[in-house]
Amino acid sequence: MLLAIELLDELVGGARAAALPLIRRDLDLSYGELGLAFAVPGLIGSALEPIIGLAGDGRNRRRLLVAGGVVFSLSVALTAGATGLALLIVALALGNPATTAFVSLAQASLMDLEPRARERNMARWALTGSLGVVLGPVVLALVLQLGLGWRAVSGALAVCALTLTALAARSSLPAIERREPVRAGVGNLMTALRRRDVLRWLGLLEASNLMLDVLGGFLALYLVDVIRLGPAEAALALGVWSGALLLGDTLLLVVLRGVEGVRYLRVSALAVTLVYPLFLLAPGIAKLPLLALLGLLSAGGYAIPKAGLYGALPGKSGTAIALGSVGGLVGALVPLGLGLAAGQVALAPTMWLLLLGPIVLVGGLPRDRTGA
Template structure:
């Protein structure tokens, strides 16, 4: 007996969420596994720290620079095929990393991982959102973006354990394999039809005029700048926190990495899920609900970050880091839902592409280096004090975006002119 249409649609939506969440977990696992085997690669290939750093930079710059291209394609062609192609490319590139016998080959493979993940990253949030009604998108996207803290932790754990037991090459081969197994199911996933039937409306529009449309969308712009400021803070904190714990409290580096990673995963899961739930509830009362949740999280997180960086008590520092990250992760689902809701369906892939480029270019692509340079002048504790300031900037952008949200959402629902 066939399921009723509504039941069948719900089943398809749940299947799509489960599959895309699984792929997104692999996205972060394959991305972070590299850093877990840094010491093994350094010793085996006799690399400097600078050369090691370029392995991460190669990924990030290719990820940023190709995102607009895939965003453009995502609004022209089938997004599911683009996501599946990206999964196949980055999974093969991860396995190619395991076959690399020279630094140049490994560098090229990591750059290719960035290209594949950009293809998936630009289209996947829109795919998830289009399977669900607007009033459920906050909670649904909070589940989808759980992949960030959980997948990152799994990448570090799996990469480290497999690398220690089997060597870094086999670690890459093994973490890359599951992606190939999911490529075919993803390829045959149904492409959800945009609610207003606007897929492809941006096909004939040139890049620069389309970019100006996003910059003129004030809710989109403020949400993106808020995310960039938050990424600046969290990216810098993620790289320098273990060193801060070592220098300020004498916490051994490996233990500091483990503790900080555990704090981030737990805070990330609780904060991300809570933010989606709170955002959906408040959004039913006011069109600014998602932005208000994000702004409140930033305002609560900033003083806790300041406390963590200034206290002389290790237990208080770790507790404050946990509480601060929990509040900061409240923004994940709400701000991404804002992007979905204020951009017409036919432009969402490009919208996420511009967002990806902006938040990383202004965020974690530059903040670790800036903090490092300031640390040489002020010391690491003083340099890290710019991170709570960045969080306050994020709160300001989120709060200011509230005044434009209702009009921009109505315009997106009405479709492009």
């Protein structure tokens, strides 16, 4: 059930990312407005998410998760009915904190199941998410071929989300060892924010996201507006990237049996710093194999730093979520900054800024298991 929640979340995100050119056209949005549509909800959500995460360390985790599922379903339904920028922002603003309550608390519960297997369980989580990222663009492409639009996909996923919420309400969650009030959790949060190892993992999570969610969010726009692919072709190309990411996450489960996660991630990030410029410079169809290689190499970019953050805060999975949300306050500004940059200097040169992600990973990953 916990992994099914992640699968649904990434199905929604994958389909939405592939549909961005269509959403931009239907709602008549500029790049700056599109960046605003994701940045404003991200900032609102990041302000609320620490409270939700801290509350998740208490006895009301189940209620928070179910309530989050209901609001998540509403957010996806409102997105399907969006007629302009304002309604799109409202829909996404509801979805951001709802995702924390619904999806992030499911992840925290998975981490609480086997504390000694956090890296492998996070790899399983990432693999499930990658499957959703792959299926999202494929579903969109199939629906487009049937003559339907992106709104039909969002509407159907809203129904699926509500159904899964009803099932989650009847399932059991792992017992929470620490049942602290939110006030005590705030103290834990402030203490953790002064720890160098925690700050390192937070920074690495945001850096790795440049080659994951941020790239995925702008990739369809890049392929349509710069490379001049059609929306359906761009959705399939996005499927190639996400399919390679899925394969990489599958292989990561095998790699982690014999190789330390941090060591693997440093090598793969170094490879990405070499491959990504080649992808941007390659002409037309030659980009596709390089795009697939990028997806393959980016595996572990989320699972390993997130497992490191959970490992730095044993027994406080809700606090780890809250801290991730604090880091997300900075990350929420990235789509806005990229959207504004694309509006000023065009999208093609703006894409080079994402190279900062793997560069920071190579230089910032810890040299020992403690993360210090």
